[in-house]
Amino acid sequence: MSEQLRWGFLGAGGISTVIAADFQLAGIKIQAVGTRHISGANAFADQFNVPNRHEGYEALVNDPEVDIIYISTVQPLHAEQALLAIAAGKHVLVEKPFALNARQAKQVRDAARAKGVFAMEAMWTRFLPSMDEIFKVINSGQIGEVRFVTADHSQYLPETFAPRLWKPELGGGALLDLGIYPVSFFARVLGSPSKVIAEATIANTGVDLMTSAVFQYANGAQAAMTTSMEIFGPINASVAGTLGRIDIDTSFYEHTSFTVYETDLSRESGVQKQVRRYEDKIEGRGMQYQALEVERCIHAGLTESPIMSLDETVSIMETMDEIREQTGVKYPGE
Known part of the structure; x- marks a missing residue:
């Protein structure tokens, strides 16, 4: 792993552009981007001067020049794509909510711990x-x-x-x-x-x-x-x-x-x-502070942040599940 962490963006939607702008304010290196269609990756890469462009997510997570994946796709895909990146040996920062429910959150937590990689929910508010x-x-x-x-x-x-x-x-x-x-x-x-x-x-x-x-x-x-x-x-x-x-x-x-x-x-x-x-x-929206915490933790040899631990993320998703259970909100496949 290089001294400066090299980030790969999985997804290039609206939130990704906001975060990329803040990352650049802090000098955080965006090395690659991967989207379903290469046109999306090219547009994002052109806007933020990103060198590596991938069509498809597997190509991104297997890029040897990427150390950590930021996942910003739609919520039902967060856990699946986090598991894909973890299996490839990549650290992950997963957009909130970390998963659709607590069951999925536990799967990601357990996979990250088994693989020995860093994982965190992108609850950026905590780091402001x-x-x-x-x-x-x-x-x-x-x-x-x-x-x-x-x-x-x-x-x-x-x-x-x-x-x-x-x-x-x-x-x-x-x-x-x-x-x-x-x-x-x-x-x-x-x-x-x-x-x-x-x-x-x-x-x-x-x-x-x-x-x-x-x-x-x-x-x-x-x-x-x-x-x-x-x-x-x-x-x-x-x-x-x-x-x-x-x-x-x-x-x-x-x-x-x-x-x-x-x-x-x-x-x-x-x-x-x-x-x-x-x-x-502060400069920008403030999204950069979560990435600075991620980089601090990884350089210190930590696989979780004490400010946003995986166990706490799971506990929060359990609370969300309880609220949805009481109010009758269910998602397909649950």
């Missing part, structure tokens, strides 16, 4: 400088013990604009595409829930238009989420503790700003006062 600052506040104890977390990720995505999200055969619906952000955020703050209660509004195609869920944790803490593709919500988040609160601005899952409040306990009822305002300023 703003999120790093938020968790410094939480872990410092400044807001006390966390007791309640809220998050919304609701966007207006009609079928005419985002037809993929309306198709169960493509892993559509609000929960899997948008709701993964609140669920993953809750997991980072509070761990795995002991109980989930969920309700959903189902589209005539069988996917969820809107899902709301309440999470209960063993220590008595709670969390509440909403996700929808038929309305624009606030797309914000809040972490409330016994000594204060963090309010995270729109869009909470992107590079954004936040405010920290402390509770003045000198008054019987308590009064909160603002003690910090964090204004985020």
